[in-house]
Amino acid sequence: MKLITATFLILFLITGCSSPKEEKPFILSYEFNKIDPKHEAELQKWLHDAKEDQEIKIHNIDLDGYKYSYVKGYKDVEVSYIHERQEGKLKQRFIKGTENDEVFVQIKYNTSICCTGSIYETDDSEPSNN
Known part of the structure; x- marks a missing residue:
């Protein structure tokens, strides 16, 4: 009996x-x-409109917890989440490529946590906040 009690006690x-x-x-x-x-x-x-636009460098659109970005002349993007001062921000840093390169990225995010703001950055410019 003591063995059974000891076993139950250990398991508990x-x-x-x-x-x-x-x-x-x-x-x-x-x-x-x-x-x-x-x-x-x-x-x-x-x-289609983003690809035709020669004036705006970074094109983005938000749709129901998704953010889409298109950039011509860049070959890659680093995507990260930054939490500071009780805010969650989405950061995209685009890596320069050739004039023929392009990046089109779909980002799906949790709307209850992310993203009260966005940071767009290229490796040849200063960061911009939205």
């Missing part, structure tokens, strides 16, 4: 003392050259 202590692993919330994910099907119609026109 082991399971009672171990805390369940806390899952981290989804903040953001990104993919290149991808459009969510529900945004297809709206984005085809937006992307």
Whole structure:
């Protein structure tokens, strides 16, 4: 009887003392050259217009927890989440390429956590905030 009680006590202590692993919330994910099907119609026109525009360097659009960005003359982008002063910001830093390179990125983000602002940066300019 003492053995059974001791076994239950040990099991209780082991399971009672171990805390369940806390899952981290989804903040953001990104993919290149991808459009969510529900945004297809709206984005085809937006992307066409962005590719034709020679004046604006970085084109972006927000749609229901998604941000799409298009930049010509750049070959890659670094995407990060910055949390400071009780705000979550999305940062995109574009890496210079040739005049024929382009970056089109879809960023899906958790609207309850991200993003009260955006930072756009290229490796040949100063950061800009939106």
